[in-house]
Amino acid sequence: MALARALAPEPSVLLLDEPLSNLDPALRERTRRELRTLVHRLGITAVVVTHEQEDAFDLGDRIALLHNGHLEQLGTADELYATPDTSFVAAFIGRASEVPATVLSEHEARVQELTWPVRWGGPGVAAPGAAAKLLARPEGLTITDPQPGRMTGTVVNRRFTGAIAYFSVETSEGLVLEVAGSPAAAREGDTVGVEPTGIGLHLYPVAG
Numbered sequence: 660m661a662l663a664r665a666l667a668p669e670p671s672v673l674l675l676d677e678p679l680s681n682l683d684p685a686l687r688e689r690t691r692r693e694l695r696t697l698v699h700r701l702g703i704t705a706v707v708v709t710h711e712q713e714d715a716f717d718l719g720d721r722i723a724l725l726h727n728g729h730l731e732q733l734g735t736a737d738e739l740y741a742t743p744d745t746s747f748v749a750a751f752i753g754r755a756s757e758v759p760a761t762v763l764s765e766h767e768a769r770v771q772e773l774t775w776p777v778r779w780g781g782p783g784v785a786a787p788g789a790a791a792k793l794l795a796r797p798e799g800l801t802i803t804d805p806q807p808g809r810m811t812g813t814v815v816n817r818r819f820t821g822a823i824a825y826f827s828v829e830t831s832e833g834l835v836l837e838v839a840g841s842p843a844a845a846r847e848g849d850t851v852g853v854e855p856t857g858i859g860l861h862l863y864p865v866a867g
Contacts (some may be wrong), residue, residue: 662732673698673705679714691717710844724748743780746863747792754825756800756836758793760862762786768793768862771832775855777862790865797825797839799859800850809852812836814845828853 678694679687695718698705707718715722716736724731724739731751732744743749750757761769764787765779775791779785805811815835816827824842829835830853836853843849 671703672860674704674708675705675706677706677710678707679711681744686705687714694718712770719794724751726751741795742778743861746780746792746794746861749823749861753796753849754837755794755796755861758836759835760793761790762789762791762862770832771830773808773810775860776857777826777860780861781863791862792865794861794863795855796861797837798857799854799856800836800838801856802826802844803839803854804852809854811850811852812838814847814849814851817842817847818847826851851864 679690682690691714698718707714709715709718713824717735719732722736722739723733727831732748734742737796739748739752743752746757748837749755758770760775760777762779762785763769763774765785766776768775768777768791770793775793778852780794781791785791810830812828812830812834814826814830819842820824823839824844826838826840826845827835828838
């Protein structure tokens with residue numbers, strides 16, 4: 660009803676503050692789709708304020724991510740997820756494990772004596788030898804057999820979500836990595852190897 664009243668004067672800009680916050684999950688998803696269709700059909704600009712990533716990704720053609728009053732990044736959902744400008748964006752959008760690393764180049768980092776392919780996300784040029792933090796998305800890592808030359812650890816948790824599962828793998832150094840894979844890839848208690856897939860690994864300066 661409130662939305663209908665707001666649209667009655669045929670505004671050129673519509674401001675919605677947490678419009679879906681009180682809806683149950685099923686109704687929220689359906690209303691989100693209908694709202695997006697309606698806004699596009701009417702050809703109006705809508706500014707939606709939300710704390711829910713799913714709402715922002717579903718509704719937004721462009722998303723402004725704010726943190727403590729600071730604009731961290733402005734872009735499409737794809738851009739925020741695939742090329743986060745800051746470590747906050749990388750950690751906030753989706754899941755990500757933070758891993759201590761050393762810069763080798765803008766495309767490689769040293770992680771526990773292993774060389775991993777990365778995307779440099781920090782400002783300026785990467786400084787070889789500098790301490791850095793690697794934000795690794797679950798799909799940026801894969802479960803493998805434990806072999807020399809691979810990071811190894813123990814599966815301490817497995818979360819089944821349907822077609823894929825999320826594994827928490829703890830290394831002997833106490834580092835916990837979130838890894839996405841086939842539900843059959845491992846069970847809790849298994850010793851496994853972890854290797855990078857070549858995507859979803861974002862490197863930032865320690866202070867960035």
